[in-house]
Structures are given as C-alpha cells and as structure tokens.
C-alpha cells in the first residue's frame with residue numbers, strides 16, 4: 001500500500017490543500033473504462049429479475065478482471081477489497097453484488113475454521129471460482145441469538161456422515177447473500193449432534209446445487225427472499241434441508257472435531273466459531289467511512305453549485321454552502337469521514353495482530369477485539385447511516401432523486417446497521433465486557449482501549465477548549481456511565497432480580513455507556529493520527545487536519561452534553577463555549593470544504609451522481625438522466641386512451 005498525495009487545486013482552497021491519504025495503487029481505469037461494466041439501461045428501469053441478471057453479468061466480469069490482474073502480478077487482496085468495497089464495488093453494482101459473500105465470508109470462514117487439509121481441499125477451488133459459496137447462518141426465526149439456531153447436523157457413525165435437516169419453517173436459512181440463485185455451496189451454521197448430545201453451533205460446508213447444471217440437489221429447498229429496502233441484486237436467499245447427507249470431513253474442524261466413531265473433541269474456545277463475524281465487522285468500519293465520503297462529496301459539491309434564497313435582501317442568491325445550518329449538516333460529516341477512516345485503519349491493524357496471536361493459540365486479546373469490533377461497527381455504521389440521510393436531506397428535492405445516488409447509498413449503508421450483528425446487540429456485547437472489566441479492574445490497564453477505566457472516574461477534568469479535554473471528558477463520562485449502570489445492576493440484584501433480569505432492566509444505560517466508550521476510541525484514534533501526521537505534512541494541511549479533528553471532537557462533546565453535565569465538572573457556560581467553538585470551526589472549514597471532499601478522490605463514475613459531478617453541471621445531468629426514463633420515449637402513454645380519457649369523459 002503506497003501513499004499517494006492528492007492535490008486539489010480548487011479555487012476556494014488555501015492554494016494547495018494537499019491531503020496525505022493512503023491510496024491503494026489500484027487500476028480504477030481498468031474497470032471503469034470497460035464498456036461491458038456499464039449498464040445499457042439505468043438499473044432503476046429494470047425489473048427485479050433483470051436487475052439480478054445484470055448484476056450477475058457484471059459481477060462475473062468484475063471478478064474475471066480482478067483474477068486477470070492477479071495472474072499478471074498486478075495486486076492481490078487489495079484489488080478484491082476495492083471491487084467488494086463501498087467505492088468501486090458499489091459504483092459498478094449499486095444494488096449489491098450477488099457474489100460478495102463468496103469472498104467476504106465463505107472463503108474467510110474456510111480459512112478461519114477449516115483444518116489445513118480442508119483448506120487445501122476447498123480454498124483453491126473457491127479462489128478459482130470452481131465453486132461459489134455463501135455464509136448461511138441466519139434463519140427465518142433467528143438472526144441475533146445464534147445459540148438458538150434450529151438447523152441440525154446429526155452425525156451418523158455408520159456412514160460417517162452428517163445429516164442436515166430443517167425441523168421447522170423458522171429453521172430455514174434466510175438472508176444469506178447470493179444464496180437464492182448464485183451460490184452452489186455454503187458454509188452452513190448448524191447445531192451439531194453426535195452420540196445423542198448437542199454440542200452447539202458449528203460450521204459445515206454443504207453443496208447446494210449441481211456443479212454442472214446448477215440444479216438444487218436432492219433435499220435442498222432454495223430460493224430468493226424477495227424485494228428489500230435496497231441491495232436488490234444481492235440475491236439474498238432462503239435454504240431448507242430435508243435430511244441432506246454430507247461427509248464427516250465437510251464439518252470445518254480447525255477448532256473442534258468429530259472423530260469417525262462420533263466422538264466430539266471440544267474447541268479450545270467456543271468463541272473461535274464466531275471468528276468470521278469479527279472479521280466482517282472490522283471491514284464494515286471502512287465501508288462506513290467510504291459510504292459517508294461518497295455522500296459528503298455529493299452533498300458538498302452540490303451545496304457549492306446550488307444557489308437559493310437570500311441572506312441579505314439586496315444580494316444575489318448565495319451558494320447554500322454559505323448557510324451555517326447547511327455547514328452544520330455537511331462539515332461534521334466530512335470530519336466523521338476522516339475519523340472513521342483512521343479508526344478503520346487502526347482496527348484493521350489491531351485485528352491482524354490479534355489474529356496472528358490466535359494462530360499461536362493465544363486468546364488473551366480476543367475478548368477486547370470482539371468488544372472493540374462490536375462498538376466501532378455499531379457506532380460507525382449508525383453515524384454513517386444517519387449522516388448519509390442528513391446529507392440527502394441537505395440536497396432538497398434533488399437529493400430525493402435516484403440520479404443523485406443518495407437514496408441508493410442510504411440503502412447500502414443502513415443495511416450495515418443490521419447485518420453482521422444488529423447494532424444494539426453489538427453495543428450490549430461491548431457493555432458486557434466493559435462491566436466485566438469494571439467489576440475486576442486488575443487487568444484493565446493491559447487493555448489499550450479500556451485502560452482509561454482504571455483512573456478516569458476520579459480524574460479531575462476542568463473544562464478547557466481543547467481536544468485533549470474532550471477525550472478526557474468522554475473517558476470520564478464513559479467510566480461514570482459504566483459505574484452507574486453497574487451500581488443499578490447490583491441494586492436490582494440486591495432487590496431480588498436475577499442477574500439476567502437486572503441486565504435487561506439496565507440495558508438502556510448499558511447501551512449508552514458502550515456508545516460513549518466507542519466515541520472515546522474514535523476521537524482518540526483521530527487525535528493520535530493527526531499528531532502523527534503533523535510532522536510530515538505542510539503547515540496548511542496540518543491546520544486543516546487539526547480543524548477537522550477539533551470539529552469531530554467538539555461535535556462528539558455536544559452530542560453528550562447531558563452526560564457531560566452529569567459525569568464531569570463541565571458547566572452550562574462551558575457548553576456555550578463548545579457551541580461557539582463549533583461555529584468558529586464551521587467558518588474556518590468553509591473555504592476548504594470542496595477541497596476536502598475532493599481529497600477523497602472519488603471519480604464521477606464512482607460517485608454515479610448527477611449532483612456530485614466534478615464539473616458541477618448538475619442541471620444538465622439531471623435533465624439528461626430524466627430523458628432515460630422509458631416513459632419519455634413517447635409523448636402520450638397508452639394509459640391515456642386506456643384509462644385516463646375514459647375517466648375524464650365519464651366525469652363530463
């Protein structure tokens with residue numbers, strides 16, 4: 001990954017706003033210049049079935065090109081990351097990629113849960129796309145509570161096979177991407193039974209369709225789940241088993257095993273089964289940043305083009321970018337793009353370091369990684385979804401146009417709040433670990449993301465207008481909220497509630513405490529990154545990065561004013577200082593706003609937006625897009641003579 005310097009020479013930027021961002025040396029042109037990767041007809045005018053068929057066509061061409069690059073020695077995983085991610089991937093397949101799960105979950109699960117022998121058996125086939133897989137865990141009746149999954153895999157020692165069965169309709173797998181008509185294999189998560197005992201959920205490789213004809217195999221009931229809010233070409237499917245037999249070695253046995261005679265060999269930790277979910281949650285923080293960048297570029301450029309109303313009666317209509325309320329909608333989201341990008345980079349490095357430890361059997365850091373992946377996925381996706389919607393609203397009616405690409409971007413980003421662990425559920429997972437650390441602080445100083453819990457509660461944090469104060473105040477607030485929630489837990493238990501009931505009755509506080517903890521991590525990573533850059537970039541860039549950091553921090557503080565007043569020494573007058581600080585920052589960032597979003601370096605073909613185009617010709621593009629509506633192919637639609645005319649005549 002080589003750093004590239006992107007120079008944006010827009011007029012209203014301090015001459016050169018040089019934003020040092022690390023760009024993958026990724027050959028975008030190789031994909032974007034391929035006419036076969038462009039749709040002849042805008043997707044919004046295709047049927048549900050046509051959308052899927054067009055997506056499969058493009059997805060196959062896309063991955064064929066990636067494999068070609070790989071065979072030519074021009075990049076590897078980075079290229080897959082680009083075509084699967086929220087930038088190029090969602091530009092070429094805005095309604096979702098029906099093969100994503102093959103790369104994002106099927107192959108990673110084979111690698112993470114398969115023995116060396118199983119990896120040798122399956123991974124080359126998967127990389128060659130001799131087989132196409134998905135990850136089938138969620139069922140019609142269960143998504144969150146995976147210990148409650150109903151699909152069963154019963155071991156038959158006589159034939160050394162597992163028999164997979166869906167005992168109820170709610171046991172049908174429901175949601176897996178690509179499952180409907182694309183994948184011919186799946187990792188299926190099922191309750192393992194052997195020698196009459198249930199050993200909980202385990203991953204199994206199951207062939208779903210004939211590798212030649214693609215016909216569903218005997219005992220496999222499979223199809224697509226239907227239209228959704230968005231991602232309608234992801235081919236999310238359903239899957240039911242009617243006593244389907246698979247060989248014993250189709251159980252992925254890296255962590256636990258079933259021997260030929262049916263003996264069950266326990267995993268060193270049941271948590272290792274959950275590994276794939278951590279990986280995707282880590283990846284999703286980057287995608288949250290990417291989707292928010294896309295919407296920020298569109299809305300900020302449009303706000304520089306759109307003139308509306310008057311600030312002063314005797315002056316021409318200003319750019320809407322000059323309204324402070326518009327700046328308040330745009331600029332904190334731009335700052336969040338940087339915050340989530342830096343958090344994603346740090347989390348990715350942390351994940352890779354701890355995954356290497358797991359390979360050596362060292363599990364110590366897994367709980368903190370799980371808790372951190374949960375909270376950063378939850379906070380970044382929720383903020384990104386809220387931010388994209390805010391940016392759409394900031395564009396008025398034209399933000400509601402499909403041609404703006406904001407509705408589609410919202411459909412993609414909001415789904416992230418649900419999949420890979422619904423956000424509330426994940427925040428509660430983080431709260432579970434925070435409370436555990438709070439109740440036994442002896443080792444908390446060993447945890448990079450939580451060591452502040454050891455001292456924050458009793459540390460004086462007199463107000464000052466600085467990012468350092470915001471971080472200290474967030475830490476003190478998080479510690480205060482965890483402490484209070486823990487006390488309420490204990491009070492409820494003391495009054496006779498079970499711990500589980502006490503936990504449920506305290507869960508609103510617990511979710512809130514986890515969220516503040518997450519924001520603490522994000523601000524701190526942003527701060528550390530900017531400190532690291534300052535000595536390496538121009539004075540102008542350092543100033544702009546500092547402004548963005550301050551804006552992100554003060555906005556995070558203003559979201560917490562109630563809790564700051566409860567848990568820190570801050571006073572009402574200090575909140576007024578924060579508000580004024582925010583307004584000063586909006587004004588300071590205004591001259592660089594367009595340069596900042598230009599630094600995200602997303603081409604028009606990636607933005608796919610009539611509002612976000614680099615040349616600013618918004619109105620011509622909107623009008624040209626309207627001509628693509630099939631309704632405009634003829635001046636009078638047939639419904640006039642069929643329905644409207646008779647209706648009108650009947651009223652006369």
Ligand SMILES: CCCCCCC/C=C/C(=O)SCCNC(=O)CCNC(=O)[C@H](O)C(C)(C)COP(=O)(O)OP(=O)(O)OC[C@H]1O[C@@H](n2cnc3c(N)ncnc32)[C@H](O)[C@@H]1OP(=O)(O)O
Nearest residue numbers: 084104137143144145146147271274277278370419420421
């Ligand atoms: C380009 C990107 C495209 C992405 C496309 C993605 C498409 C979407 C795919 C999917 O959605 S796949 C399905 C995702 N489903 C989920 O994430 C399910 C969410 N639910 C869970 O993870 C678990 O049910 C739970 C909520 C964590 C509860 O787990 P459990 O029932 O086991 O109970 P607990 O007692 O809470 O946990 C037990 C123990 O295990 C630890 N733990 C839980 N999860 C993990 C994990 N992933 N990794 C490590 N450890 C984990 C938990 O902390 C507990 O530990 P202790 O406190 O007992 O020590």
Ligand SMILES: Cc1cc2nc3c(=O)[nH]c(=O)nc-3n(C[C@H](O)[C@H](O)[C@H](O)COP(=O)(O)OP(=O)(O)OC[C@H]3O[C@@H](n4cnc5c(N)ncnc54)[C@H](O)[C@@H]3O)c2cc1C
Nearest residue numbers: 135136137138142143144175176177415418419420421422
């Ligand atoms: C676009 C998309 C793609 C997906 N792709 C896949 C895939 O490829 N493979 C796959 O296996 N799954 C996939 N999923 C399924 C996804 O993982 C589940 O939707 C998710 O785990 C939530 O489970 P659920 O939908 O059953 O909601 P439930 O678990 O029923 O939860 C519903 C609501 O109940 C509340 N709730 C549930 N449990 C708790 C709790 N413990 N505490 C507090 N509140 C709670 C929350 O408000 C939650 O939103 C996908 C989902 C979507 C939307």
